[in-house]
Structures are given as structure tokens and as C-alpha cells.
Amino acid sequence: MTATLGAATTTGATTRLPRRRGRLKRVPPVIWAFLILPFAFEIALVFWPAVNSFYIALTKWNGAGAPEFIGLKNFANLATDPVFGQALGNTVIWMVGFGGASIVIGLCLAVALNKPRRFVGLYRGAIYLPMVFSLAVTGLFWRLLYQPEGAVNTVLGSIGLGSLEQQWLADPNTALYAVLIAAVWRQCGYIMVLYLAGLKGIDPTLEEAAAVDGATRWQRFWRIVMPQLRGVNTVVIAVTVIDSLRTFDIVWAMTRGGPYNSTQLLSTYMYQTSFSTVDLGYGSAIAVVIFLLAVVFIIGYLVRASREED
Amino acid sequence: MTAIDSPSHVSAQVPAPRRRRGLRGIGFHLVMAPLSALWIAPMVFVVLVAFRSFADITSNGLGALPASFSFDGFTTVFTQALAGGALINSAVITAFTVFFSLLLASWAAFALSRYEIPFRRGLLLTMLAGNLLPPQILLIPVARICDSLGIADTLFALILVQTAFGLGFYTFVLHGFMRSIPGEIFEAAKVDGAGEIRTYLRLVLPLCRPSLAALAALATTWVWNDLLWALTVLRTETKFPITAELLNIQGGFVSQWNVVAAGAVIAALPTAAVFLIAQRQFVSGLTLGSNK
Numbered sequence: 001m002t003a004t005l006g007a008a009t010t011t012g013a014t015t016r017l018p019r020r021r022g023r024l025k026r027v028p029p030v031i032w033a034f035l036i037l038p039f040a041f042e043i044a045l046v047f048w049p050a051v052n053s054f055y056i057a058l059t060k061w062n063g064a065g066a067p068e069f070i071g072l073k074n075f076a077n078l079a080t081d082p083v084f085g086q087a088l089g090n091t092v093i094w095m096v097g098f099g100g101a102s103i104v105i106g107l108c109l110a111v112a113l114n115k116p117r118r119f120v121g122l123y124r125g126a127i128y129l130p131m132v133f134s135l136a137v138t139g140l141f142w143r144l145l146y147q148p149e150g151a152v153n154t155v156l157g158s159i160g161l162g163s164l165e166q167q168w169l170a171d172p173n174t175a176l177y178a179v180l181i182a183a184v185w186r187q188c189g190y191i192m193v194l195y196l197a198g199l200k201g202i203d204p205t206l207e208e209a210a211a212v213d214g215a216t217r218w219q220r221f222w223r224i225v226m227p228q229l230r231g232v233n234t235v236v237i238a239v240t241v242i243d244s245l246r247t248f249d250i251v252w253a254m255t256r257g258g259p260y261n262s263t264q265l266l267s268t269y270m271y272q273t274s275f276s277t278v279d280l281g282y283g284s285a286i287a288v289v290i291f292l293l294a295v296v297f298i299i300g301y302l303v304r305a306s307r308e309e310d
Numbered sequence: 311m312t313a314i315d316s317p318s319h320v321s322a323q324v325p326a327p328r329r330r331r332g333l334r335g336i337g338f339h340l341v342m343a344p345l346s347a348l349w350i351a352p353m354v355f356v357v358l359v360a361f362r363s364f365a366d367i368t369s370n371g372l373g374a375l376p377a378s379f380s381f382d383g384f385t386t387v388f389t390q391a392l393a394g395g396a397l398i399n400s401a402v403i404t405a406f407t408v409f410f411s412l413l414l415a416s417w418a419a420f421a422l423s424r425y426e427i428p429f430r431r432g433l434l435l436t437m438l439a440g441n442l443l444p445p446q447i448l449l450i451p452v453a454r455i456c457d458s459l460g461i462a463d464t465l466f467a468l469i470l471v472q473t474a475f476g477l478g479f480y481t482f483v484l485h486g487f488m489r490s491i492p493g494e495i496f497e498a499a500k501v502d503g504a505g506e507i508r509t510y511l512r513l514v515l516p517l518c519r520p521s522l523a524a525l526a527a528l529a530t531t532w533v534w535n536d537l538l539w540a541l542t543v544l545r546t547e548t549k550f551p552i553t554a555e556l557l558n559i560q561g562g563f564v565s566q567w568n569v570v571a572a573g574a575v576i577a578a579l580p581t582a583a584v585f586l587i588a589q590r591q592f593v594s595g596l597t598l599g600s601n602k
Binding site for chain 1: 350443450531536537584585
């Protein structure tokens with residue numbers, strides 16, 4: 001599930017309701033039930049488990065028997081764990097590479113495909129389509145492409161770049177980037193959707209006026225369009241970072257963190273320590289690190305969402 | 311791919327300066343056509359591999375153009391890998407999760423949007439925050455909770471967990487939509503003597519149909535595509551949804567690329583179908599709330 005908050009893309013030029021109008025003063029019992037049932041459900045299966053993770057992170061626990069409280073020892077061990085270091089580094093590369101590439105490509109595509117023209121619907125559809133595939137399916141698609149005899153090497157060979165042919169997923173130097181390209185291929189359509197919605201909300205007369213005044217396309221884009229996309233940018237960046245930190249499926253489907261941890265991300269390392277090694281305290285400590293990295297962006301997102309609300 | 315129509319908002323835009331239009335137009339298509347082709351190429355390749363025979367792939371190589379046409383890959387997937395019912399599992403999980411998520415979310419959104427609930431904004435944002443948490447922080451405790459409730463390794467548990475995790479986002483979006491319904495409509499209903507449940511059933515749900523449809527299209531693909539929760543909650547392979555089963559196919563049919571490709575195509579088809587049938591709902595779902 002993606003951290004989609006498409007919801008907050010443009011600042012609302014909403015028709016504001018007069019305050020209190022249409023809301024009933026007294027809250028009837030059935031309405032309390034309507035609210036409390038879903039909320040309690042979310043507390044039981046989301047917030048309560050999340051709180052538990054923070055405690056488990058302070059223990060040594062293999063799942064059987066009672067967890068043994070060891071304070072911050074798991075975190076101290078993380079600091080000296082080379083695999084954790086590599087996973088953290090890879091996660092940063094992933095955030096910058098996956099985020100940067102999909103945002104730049106998605107924005108360019110949105111600007112290019114914003115105006116009605118012949119075939120624009122077709123081009124958009126082509127870019128959108130990968131976004132509906134699961135990351136597991138995307139991973140398998142690209143595993144096929146990256147095989148030594150697969151399409152990537154065949155195409156490289158046929159256009160005279162045979163020297164670039166390699167074992168993309170088996171080579172620790174290329175594996176992470178190979179997986180990253182697959183993820184970007186899928187993500188661009190989504191980013192494009194968000195920017196298209198943002199572009200729809202900007203005032204076309206400003207750009208017209210600037211064009212009349214002789215501003216070049218480039219100037220118009222940076223001085224007039226981009227500032228109006230600020231809200232969308234916040235959403236896109238928050239969503240991208242949150243998505244990057246949760247990335248698991250595609251790596252699991254393509255490389256399982258290998259070869260030699262070269263594609264290990266915090267999320268895959270967390271999964272391995274928790275469910276293969278069954279070192280639940282240590283796994284939870286990694287989960288807490290992931291949470292701490294995400295929390296700023298989650299708050300940023302929520303602040304924007306609340307501004308949107310009223 | 312041809313059933314795609316451009317979304318409605320393309321109409322009222324800046325008229326492009328007419329000069330040099332022909333030339334620029336050609337340049338535009340010279341860039342976009344190959345780019346779109348490049349985007350589709352991976353899918354075409356996988357589909358081609360899926361319809362080749364194993365002998366063709368081994369003798370001519372995986373990257374070669376097809377020299378055969380065979381359904382062997384699909385037959386193998388259906389008779390061996392999917393014999394356990396992974397597609398049915400996925401369908402059951404998706405149908406129940408989408409239904410319950412939207413049901414519960416519409417309740418919470420109705421309460422929060424139309425009544426003077428104390429701290430309603432805080433409650434709404436808290437619910438939304440739950441959906442933004444990295445799932446990793448939930449995995450271990452969720453697995454333990456399922457164990458202690460005795461529902462570990464059941465589709466029921468997976469449906470519960472996925473419903474709870476998605477709830478916040480759907481509530482937030484539906485809340486935004488319900489707030490935009492003019493209050494007069496509700497006052498009129500009250501004057502007519504309609505109670506809360508009647509108002510919810512006869513007024514709110516029908517009015518929310520567009521956003522419910524958009525969220526349903528989105529949620530269907532999200533739930534269908536889930537892998538991590540399935541791996542966390544389920545252990546028995548016959549209960550696996552198609553995403554988890556795909557990884558088994560990959561491990562069980564090493565280098566039988568036609569089988570692997572056929573499995574990937576089968577897993578991709580349902581969500582691709584949802585997209586092609588409901589592209590408008592799907593795309594508007596991603597940007598819901600931005601044009602309320």
C-alpha cells in the first residue's frame with residue numbers, strides 16, 4: 001500500500017461552509033458508535049502495536065518466553081553493525097535516487113502532457129499503467145529483463161553497447177541501481193498524476209500575461225508555475241520519502257537484499273532479523289530507526305493535511 | 311491500451327501560441343512516442359516471454375524474438391502453482407478488505423464531518439497518521455497479536471490487519487468529501503424527521519458514490535498488490551495471495567522463464583483491468599480532495 005495522500009494536492013479554493021451550519025449540536029449515541037468502532041479498531045491493530053514496538057526494541061526476545069529488558073543495547077549494537085550501516089546507506093541512496101528520479105521525470109512528464117494534444121491520452125496511459133502493478137509483479141518483470149540473456153543485455157548488444165552488458169542483479173555494484181530503475185519506472189506515473197492535478201489548479205492567466213510580456217518558457221516555468229506548485233511539492237516529497245522508507249516488496253522480489261547485502265534496505269534487514277533470524281528486539285530497534293527517519297515527513301504531511309481541512 | 315481517454319480537465323487550458331505549432335508538435339511527438347514505447351517495452355517483453363515455449367527459450371535465449379507460440383507457461387501456472395487457489399485467496403482478501411475499509415471509514419467520516427465531536431480535527435489527523443506509519447513498526451506486534459487471538463495464519467486476520475491499516479486514509483478522503491456537502495441538505499433531512507442512520511444510508515452514501523467508487527478502485531489495487539502483510543500474517547502456502555505465490559513460482563520454476571512470466575502476467579491482469587475499466591476513478595482517487 002502506498003502512502004498516498006493525493007488528497008492534499010492543491011490548496012483548497014473550497015467553498016467554505018458557514019461554521020456550525022449543518023452540524024447538529026448534540027451528538028447522538030449512534031454517531032458515537034460510528035466514530036468509536038473504527039477508531040478503536042485502528043487503535044487495536046495500528047497504534048497499540050506501534051507502541052509495543054518501541055518497548056520490544058528495548059528487549060532481547062526470540063519470541064518464546066518473556067522478553068528480557070536490556071535498555072538501549074540493541075541500538076548500541078546497531079551502531080557497530082556493518083550490515084545495518086550498509087542498509088542505512090542504501091536507504092539514503094534509495095531515497096535520493098528513487099525520489100529524485102521519479103520526481104524530476106514525473107514533473108517533466110506532467111508539464112509535457114498537461115495540455116490537450118493529439119495522443120496525449122495515449123502517452124499518459126502508457127506512463128500510468130505500470131503504477132497499477134504490484135511491486136512484486138514489477139520486480140519479476142524486471143528480473144526477467146535483467147537476466148544475463150534478457151532484454152536489457154540483448155538491446156545493449158544490438159545497439160553496439162555490448163561492452164555494457166553485465167549481470168545486473170548478480171553484481172553488487174549494479175544491483176541496487178538496477179532495482180531502483182524498476183521502482184522508478186513504476187513510480188513516475190503516480191508522481192505525474194499528482195503534478196497534473198497541481199497544474200490543473202494553477203491560474204493560466206498569469207502565465208499568459210507573462211508570455212505577453214516576453215518571458216521565455218523556461219522563465220515562466222520557474223517563476224510562475226513552480227511557485228504555484230509549492231503545495232504539491234510538499235506532498236510529493238513527503239509521499240516519496242515515506243514510500244522510500246517502506247520499500248520492501250520490490251527488493252524482496254528481485255534480490256532479497258543480496259548479493260552480499262548490496263541491495264539491503266532498512267526495511268528488508270528489519271524483516272530478515274525479525275522473521276528469519278527471529279531476533280525480535282533487534283528487528284524492532286531497526287523498525288524504530290525507520291520510524292524516526294519517517295516521522296518528520298509524516299508530521300510535515302499532517303500539517304499540510306490539517307491546513308487543507310480548514 | 312487504446313481505451314484510454316484523457317481525463318476531463320484537459321479542456322480549459324492556456325491556448326498555446328499558434329506560431330511554429332506544426333514544428334513543435336512534431337518535436338513533441340518525436341520525444342513522447344519513443345518514451346511511451348520505452349515505458350511499455352518491459353510489459354511487452356514479459357508478455358512475449360510468457361507465450362514462448364520452454365524449448366524456444368532454452369535454445370534461442372531469453373532475449374531472442376519469439377520463435378514459438380505456446381500456452382505451456384500459463385498451463386503450468388494454473389495446474390501447478392495456482393492449484394492452491396492463490397487467485398481465489400487474493401479475490402477474497404481484496405473484496406472483504408475493500409468492503410470493510412470503506413464501510414468503517416464512511417462511518418467515521420460521517421461522524422467527524424457532520425457532528426460537533428470534541429477534538430474532531432485531532433481525531434481525524436490521528437487516524438490519518440496511522441496510515442502514514444511505516445508498516446515495519448507494526449509487523450512484529452501484529453504477528454504476536456494474531457497469535458494470541460488464535461487467528462494467526464488465517465485470511466480473516468489478514469483482512470482485519472489490512473482494513474485497520476488503510477482505514478485512516480479512506481476516512482480522511484471521505485471526510486473531506488462529506489464536509490463539502492451543503493449543510494442545508496442535512497437540515498432538510500432533519501426537518502423531514504430522518505434519523506442519523508437514515509440520513510447516512512439515504513443521503514450520505516448516495517452522495518458519496520463518486521468518491522467511494524474512486525477509493526474502491528484505488529483500494530482494490532492496493533490490497534490486491536500487498537505482499538508484506540501477507541508474508542507477516544500467513545504461513546501456510548495454500549492460503550497465500552497471488553503476490554506471495556508469485557515469489558514461490560519464481561523459486562520453484564528457476565530458469566523456466568515462460569512460467570515465471572506467465573505468473574507475473576496473471577498477477578498483473580486484474581489490477582490492469584481495474585485500471586483500464588476505471589481509469590477515471592483511479593486517477594481521480596489519487597488526487598481526491600484536491601478538487602472538492
